[in-house]
Amino acid sequence: MDMSAKIGERPEAIRRVTKIYAAFLIAGFALSPAFLIAYLYFFQDPALKFENHLFHEFAITGATIEGLFVTYVSWRCYLSSGEPLLRWLTLGFLGFTLIYVLHGAFTGMAHHNIWLFLLYGPASRLAMAILLLIGLLSFNQEPDTPAQRVNPHTWLAWIAAFLVIDVAVAVAAYSPFAGSPALRLSMEGGALMFSAINLSVMLMGRIRSPLMTIFGISIALFGLSSLAFILGKPWNHMWWLAHAIFAGGFFILSYGIVKAFHTTRSFANIYNQEEMVNRLAMAMVRTESALQELQRSNQMLEHLASTDPLTGAANRRHFIERVDAEIARAKRDNLSFALLALDLDNFKAINDRYGHQVGDQVLQGFVQKCTEQIRPYDSVARMGGEEFMVLLPQATQELAVTIGERIREATESAVFDSIVIPKLALTVSIGVSQFGLDGSTIDTIFRAADERLYRAKNQGRNCVIME
Structure with missing residues (x-):
């Protein structure tokens, strides 16, 4: 021994x-x-x-x-x-x-x-x-x-x-x-x-x-x-x-x-000293377990409060908070960032023709495609209906256009399978804005991205507009 x-x-x-x-x-x-x-x-x-x-x-x-x-x-x-x-x-x-x-x-x-x-x-x-x-x-x-x-x-x-x-x-x-x-x-x-x-x-x-x-x-x-x-x-x-x-x-x-x-x-x-030590140890284990469960519950609640329940993307409120934080960081460190405003083309026709269940599947698939094309620290948010935005920290307008093109091409070439129809093609229009270049407040950069999105819609859809 x-x-x-x-x-x-x-x-x-x-x-x-x-x-x-x-x-x-x-x-x-x-x-x-x-x-x-x-x-x-x-x-x-x-x-x-x-x-x-x-x-x-x-x-x-x-x-x-x-x-x-x-x-x-x-x-x-x-x-x-x-x-x-x-x-x-x-x-x-x-x-x-x-x-x-x-x-x-x-x-x-x-x-x-x-x-x-x-x-x-x-x-x-x-x-x-x-x-x-x-x-x-x-x-x-x-x-x-x-x-x-x-x-x-x-x-x-x-x-x-x-x-x-x-x-x-x-x-x-x-x-x-x-x-x-x-x-x-x-x-x-x-x-x-x-x-x-x-x-x-x-x-x-x-x-x-x-x-x-x-x-x-x-x-x-x-x-x-x-x-x-x-x-x-x-x-x-x-x-x-x-x-x-x-x-x-x-x-x-x-x-x-x-x-x-x-x-x-x-x-x-x-x-009983021995029993008290054992009970205290058990109580500490139960307390630690309860704290971990509470932490998980808080994280889940925080996730639910900041996430769109259908697509899993960030919701509008959480996205605005992220943009506000990014504005403060950009001003403090003299950096820049960009926004993408996205809108699925003719999405209403998909809902009307195939029903909302198919439409929901399309929205979920589109968010998945966006997530695959952006960087790990970028974020996608559903602003409402078929309208989305992407926050690109420390990105110039040129980089934002490149990422927007990747999303557009991935969406155009993707096949969204459904139990109702064998396949469904989809395109997206995108407007780009940059902090500093297009304004230094959340309203100005949001407005610039929206205006370019509408311009993309008017120019035939399925394109990325930066000016």
């Missing part, structure tokens, strides 16, 4: 290695709190505690305000995209906030009824874990209709359900089962289990995008926080670490929501 081939393979190999490396980095970041949990589990002093009710209440107040804010942003994204995942994310944030706020409100009850204080935390995390799993299972489903998004009954029903959970937790806290650690561990373990299921669904479904990666990291942190709560005791270091891990997951997921709000307001159809 040559050196160039080896060099060509390296970027692909590096791309694969860096992808694997990036995946390990994400996994390491998501699971990094596990090392802190293990450290505290094996090395912390169980007797050490930090019991500060005011600090706890302040932290829960901040979490509640942030929860309400992120709930609102998620809801705004959902209203815009109708994505089911965002609906469940909104409900997850809302349910967590409405349940978790009582965990802070009852901080003062820690010495009176510890379970009224403790149970709202795992209940809020369990509710959020369940709703996030439901949201993940709805990933890439059809968006909700606008009517479904703003239906107040749906949102009020969920708010009522969360308030019922609040009441149910309070009843459980005062029930005989409250003293059993199994109640708290079952809720915290349920949150851990649903978080693990969430991650498994993501990995098996190979759901990849930057925002869904953020979603997965947050779920991992939520699961690890539940593990830390299971291992911790109220107010000890593990318990506080569990709060910090959950807050980290909440912050990261909130960041994802804000990024969605500032981009597509969607988690499914969100930016």
Whole structure:
């Protein structure tokens, strides 16, 4: 294998290695709190505690305000995209906030009824874990209709359900089962289990995008926080670490929501650097194709606007523009040019005898003959009916007569075949004018060419007149 081939393979190999490396980095970041949990589990002093009710209440107040804010942003994204995942994310944030706020409100009850204080935390995390799993299972489903998004009954029903959970937790806290650690561990373990299921669904479904990666990291942190709560005791270091891990997951997921709000307001159809590059490349190709098509359309329109549709020669308007431009160039560079005024002889008789279809074929054939006899940069125009003009840039009157004679002879000797008649002879009369010699305005040189054309008609037709 040559050196160039080896060099060509390296970027692909590096791309694969860096992808694997990036995946390990994400996994390491998501699971990094596990090392802190293990450290505290094996090395912390169980007797050490930090019991500060005011600090706890302040932290829960901040979490509640942030929860309400992120709930609102998620809801705004959902209203815009109708994505089911965002609906469940909104409900997850809302349910967590409405349940978790009582965990802070009852901080003062820690010495009176510890379970009224403790149970709202795992209940809020369990509710959020369940709703996030439901949201993940709805990933890439059809968006909700606008009517479904703003239906107040749906949102009020969920708010009522969360308030019922609040009441149910309070009843459980005062029930005989409250003293059993199994109640708290079952809720915290349920949150851990649903978080693990969430991650498994993501990995098996190979759901990849930057925002869904953020979603997965947050779920991992939520699961690890539940593990830390299971291992911790109220107010000890593990318990506080569990709060910090959950807050980290909440912050990261909130960041994802804000990024969605500032981009597509969607988690499914969100930016992916590789996908964005591909889409941008495709969009550029489509744009370039559209520009080329537009250019072709403009050229076609310009051609149609400047061309006689029957013969393909320039039309009167375009020919006059060409002559005006040639006059300006001739004056600027002290040059000359010439005009030929042409009129087919007895063309009306052809139309009357053989019909307009044959007449049209004759006109098309005549323009073809003219084009063959003139120079590449000369131009033929149909001025109307059987009247034509030829612009001859940088031509003297003598050269114009020579070209006119070529056209006359080619027309006279040509045979215009038709489906109606076997052959048809045709002649043309031509008048010649020259810029400068016959005037320096478009009117004067047109008039001179027309007058000589009429003189050619009066002198028997089928001739070229220059004076």
